[in-house]
Amino acid sequence: MASITQDMRFRLSLNTYAKRHCVSNAARKYKTNRQYVCRWKNRYDGSWDSLRDRSRRPHSHPNQHTPEEIKLIQDMCRRNPHAGLVVFWVKLMQRGYQRSIPGLYHFLNKQGMTAQKLPNPRYVSKPYEQMSYPGQRVQIDVRFVPACCLVNEAKGKRFYQYTAIDEYSRWRYVEAFEEHSTDSSAVFLRHFLERFPMPVECVQTDNGTEFTKRFSTSRKETLTLFQRVLQEYGIRHKLIRPFTPRHNGKVERSHRKDNERFYASHTFYSFEDFSKQLKTYNHKNYNQFPMRPLGWKSPQTILKEFIQYGVTYI
Template structure:
């Protein structure tokens, strides 16, 4: 691929023609619309060197001395700290080195990427085995659709998924406020056929509000939140949101009522679908096995699912395919 500067006035073919031409520099400059200095430059290089050269300096000035760079590299090898932590430590005795300077030092020494053996952080591991009742909650925006009153607007999808059985419950709400999150929590507690003991959420404003914390305590549910910038902690529900995006939201729909019907059928199908992570068992089957082994985890009264949810959703999918 040719390396030509985006503001270049000539091409390699024109430059080669300039280098071979015996005409005066002023004539060539007028013909090609460039200065005489440009003509002399390409004549000096010759027809074999007509590409733009890199403007990067051959030697970059260092903000740190050789001894200071050696200290930073030794500290990185000894501790294995990430860049931000290393910069925080270095700034105490080398205050003129900022984060960019430390990164340049590490990159020049080949230490900008640590091997797994050098890392001091614990490696990511799978979820530990929990009993039924540890539920992941999340909220994700839905596309703009027509509401019952004929107004086109966005709504939000709330998801609850049990960590042990992958049993899910979905609901569509008007917004991502604390009142909607509390309403969904109460709906999930009524619909899930087991006692919810813990809920895990991200640090969204609807889940960190005092009202939501109060609702969790009122129902005897322990509320946990993920650490900042660690979405992998709540990855189970995040991956389920991706599944909803692929399998539900890819279907052409015209109203939120159709979407709610389709989501209800999708929930029933998902809970009855065999999954590889559950050793080819469905969430329904795993849940029955868990509750049979520990009956104290089951709820005496549970809101039964709609038996017509899946047939209605299949009819809507067939109609969408015809369209």
């Protein structure tokens, strides 16, 4: 319900006084003119709405759209219901329309003819593929060691943590490197395959140049040293979708936990010191740590039970 303003109450009082007395006395008492009193006396029909101010909007304008322009706009709206404002304006200009973009926008907005934007196509993710045994798929990724953790001799240098995690058992192998390249990736892969007690069928990585030349500027699509080692062992290489690190979610989650449990409270004086602390942390605080997805068993226990007894947690 619209509110009753102070002006409306004034006009009601004016009409009531003019009805009991004459218009001249009402104009004299309320300090206004006779025309004002007569206008509101004639307009008043007993309702509050009759005392409300009417719109002062003009009924026409010298620069308003002509009937020919309106018909052109209506025809274009019918043929291009989802075209944006600029595209729609350009199409009109090609057919003789000479108004500005703001003028067109105000007309479309007034007539309720603005384009209805179609919803963006929704990305439907694939259902998660649960692994059935260790080695079915292994995720590998690299992370930079935070510079704030490097002190003394190590200050100003760059260290890297290579991580491989088995998707079934969550068993993880990490190694420290001073170089971030396909050579380091190949060395890390060989060391991981030597220590992992089960054969590996598939290795999943992102599209970094340390793993693949998929997005390299080089015209030759040659294999990296990392991919050659995979071919040597007969392991399939799976690349995740670009710019979607969540597809490598297990290794990314482990890196986040490393920030909370390891890098937030440790400093490293040299590369040897970093390598030693990283191995100790991974063995005690990760592979021996119970996890909820594993039924509150550690990755080491899951891997051991599967190898010895064929026990699964699925």
